[in-house]
Amino acid sequence: MRVTVDDRVVEVPAGATVLQAIRAAGAVVPTLCHDDRLSPSGSCRLCLARLTGRGVVAACVTPAADGQVVSTGDPDVTAMARQVLELTVERLPRRALDLPTELVDRCAELGVGPDGFAEAGRGLGADDSHPYVHLDRDLCIACGRCVRMCDDVQGAFALTLAGRGADTVVAPGAGSWAQSACVSCGGCVDTCPTGAITQAGLAATQAPVTAVNTTCGYCGVGCALTVHVSDGRVAEITPDRDGSVNRGHACVKGRFAYGFAASPDRLTTPLIRSGQRLEPATWDQALAVIADRLHGVVERHGPDAVAAISSARATNEENYLMQKLMRTVIGTNNVDNCSRICHAPSAVGLTAAFGLAGGTNPADDIELADCILLAGANPTEAHPVVGARILQQVLSGARLVVVDPRRTALAGYADVHLSGRPGSNVAVFNGLARIMLEEGWVDDVFLSERADGLEELREQLRWFTPERVEQVSAVPAGALRKAARLYGTASAPSIIYGLGVTEHAHGTDGVRTLANLAILRGAVGTAYGGGVNPLRGQNNVQGASDMGALPDLLPGYQRIDDPRARQRCEQVWGHRMPLRPGLRIPQMFDAAIDGRVRALWVFGENIAQTDPDSGHVRAALAACEFVICQEIFLTDTARLADVVLPGASFLEKDGTFVNFDRRFQRVRPALDPPGQARTDFDILRSVAAALGADLGCATPAATLAECARVAPLFAGISHTRLEREGHLHWPCRSTDGPGEARLYQQGFATPNGRAQLAARPWLPPGEQPDAAFPYVLITGRRLVHYNAGTMTRRTPNLALQPRESVDIHPDDAAALGLRDGDDVEISSRRGSITAAAHLTAEVSPGQVFLAFHFPQVAVNLLTSAEVDAVTSCPEYKVTAVRLCRT
Ligand code: SF4
Secondary structure (H helix, E strand, O other): OEEEEOOEEEEOOOOOEHHHHHHHOOOOOOOOOOOOOOOOOOOOOOOEEEEOOOEEEEHHHOEOOOOOEEEOOOHHHHHHHHHHHHHHHOOOEHHHHHOOOHHHHHHHHHOOOHHHOEOOOOOOOEEOOOOOEEEEHHHOOOOOHHHHHHHHHHOOOOOEEEOOHHHOEEEOOOOOOOOOOOOOOOHHHHHOOOOOEEEOOOOOOOOOEEEEEEEOOOEOOOOEEEEEEEOOEEEEEEEOOOOOOOOOOOOHHHHHOOHHHHOOOEOOOOEEEEOOEEEEOOHHHHHHHHHHHHHHHHHHHOHHHEEEEOOOOOOHHHHHHHHHHHHHHHOOOOEEOHHHHOOHHHHHHHHHHHOOOOOOOOHHHHHHOOEEEEEOOOHHHHOHHHHHHHHHHHHOOOEEEEEOOOOOOOHHHOOEEEOOOOOOHHHHHHHHHHHHHHHOOOOHHHHHHHEEOHHHHHHHHOOOOHHHHHHHHOOOHHHHHHHHHHHHHOOOEEEEEOHHHHOOOOHHHHHHHHHHHHHHHOOOOEOOEOOEEEOOOEOOHHHHHHOOOOOOEEOOOEEOOOHHHHHHHHHHHOOOOOOOOOOOHHHHHHHHHOOOOOEEEEEOOOHHHHOOOHHHHHHHHHHOOEEEEEEOEOOHHHHOOOEEEEOOOHHHOOEEEEOOOOEEEEEOOOOOOOOOOOOHHHHHHHHHHHOOOOOOOOOHHHHHHHHHHHOHHHOOOOHHHHHHHOEEEOOOOOOOOOOOOOOOOOOOOOOOOOEEOOOOOOOOOOOOOOOOOOEEEEEEOOOOOOOOOOOHHHOOHHHHOOOOEEEEOHHHHHHHOOOOOOEEEEEOOOOEEEEEEEEOOOOOOOEEEEEOOOOOOOHHHOOOOOEOOOOOOEOOOOEEEEEEEO
């Protein structure tokens, strides 16, 4: 459409508003209730413009039309806007002008001075109940931006406008903010134009504030954040409105949980064990001990007696250095990262099915899906920004199938919730596949032209009638049929999944049988989205694997025994590399206990709390001659180390992360590491130097450049390009190529270019409930805490969830004589812990749920050593337990 604005002709797309046309023309009208992230409401009536032949309109809610003529500078219209603003502020207290807000800007622009405000407020009061959100009702103009942010972006529906007429103000439901359904994303704080909703305790600072754009260091969504720094401390973190994944949104962790950075118990100096104690030491002393002890282990037992667990929290560049150090300086492939215990089945399963070890589609494709199959994931808690985007797509009309034993928040919005027994995924996915084939809800052309393995799969599926699947999984046959119809008949069906698929004894089979559905339906490698997309847990767990911190793969997923890859690496690194694949994390623990591994280097992982069967993990740490721990706090793992090296948090680092949809993004330092702490990049280079080696790679940028030389998958990615272009998806094979956000449109990356269906039987979980341990424990994450809780428990997030409790179905609680809040002992075949009972129908009868964020509720004392047969990923999602009231 062509619209004339103040004599300038602009083109705007169908559906644009007059306000968009005005902005496209570079003209300006004042706004207060408008936020580009939200649907327009037209409530403040400030954005007035004159339309020829129609009169004065509110531009934000008036559709643009072809041939329309708009004028914005009309003095009469400006006077009307000023009158509207005067009416808006006449009951606001004058102190509203003390804050740096949009309202203050509009007043300045339209000439509304202090005399236009009231001396004092309306006496409506404040709400200080929430640790992060402060509500000053007297400053509310009822524009509704906060309500729309909560509804249209977050989907929490926690806020409303309450009251009548001029006394209408925002209200968090009927009670206080702390009692409301608020999920603390901070969206209302960011959008409020008047200062009525602000970040609690945020002091107005006189010191200069610098703003640093970086990437969130919590989950794998990869939200772009702006860190505001004053006096060497974080003053505030806000979501970046241009963030390619989050688009101005964040969650309670990325938005607010930064207080850990200035925590007084940050590690600020190296520590060396002296008997039972860890004593402060200099860097020279710590590095000398490390060099001496590692050299000693290698001389006496060979390089394979050393192993390293690299960090999914650290940057790509640091992970690259860690694997390079282990391979070229120590001389072993014993390097792994925590993708082993979360999404290793995704890497292996997706590679086998499609060719590459990442999800198939970008996050934006969520908005193309008309049916989402969400399996084994609770993204509204574990990946909140993606969870919110999924919810908005469902609220916009997309159908939703949830496969999860728990009634998660999104399961509450599902058209079908397949709530099966933990460990029954493969049966459920095979059941869906069988129904789709029987009903013809498959893409025959796609199958014949682009896929292999149909006949073997068809044969395997003969067993999986809906009724047999119901027997195995407890998923009703009718619900299975309905789910198959929804996914099988959708135009653009998408699969999104999480650790509820992978963390099983047959997790790789789970990924393969889930991928089967997309292949059968022809919903992968298409132009319209769809695909099979894992939600990666930690901020850089994708990147740690991408960089080759894996025992059998070099950077860019090149096999360690691939002669061309070896030659490429050896030429660039100037070293011969060991050929034999190294140990996986669970194998490292076994090898430590039986004496094959003598020295273990743990980098940025609290394995004593997060890894399964933690009694076994602690025994492994105790069995090692020498343990190095590189950390930011004295975690349970660090306490067991011989040398502790103080590292840096994501707020103090320079480098890159890769998020869940294969997106490289920049990480920039906003703070200096505290005390003598160093960036992990510096630590790795220092350790190498102490061992007599030079890793090269003088800077993070030089490191990624070197990685691009050895890994064709990342050949086109560099810091320079990321600075210029914002983000890049891998594969990105050339410096002038854009990177592939949506994979496989030209063919799959398997050896023959075709997608591979997998015929897999259902096999029972490794551990089953019995008379002695009749309940199934599922473990996972909660919204406000993160992994071991090392960071979030050192922030006001602790006030939002001060302790962990065990979710128990009310029927089970009644049978056990438990009331809400009673202490209950939870025992598995490996140990016992105690937690308060939380009665909730989110879990099914016979199942309980616990997160692993609190060392006081050491849930991984209970989990088993059962692992996925293919990848050694632990079976976190099925542990047989008994419950006993204490
Ligand atoms: Fe950070 Fe994940 Fe929250 Fe985004 S959704 S702010 S990446 S924790």
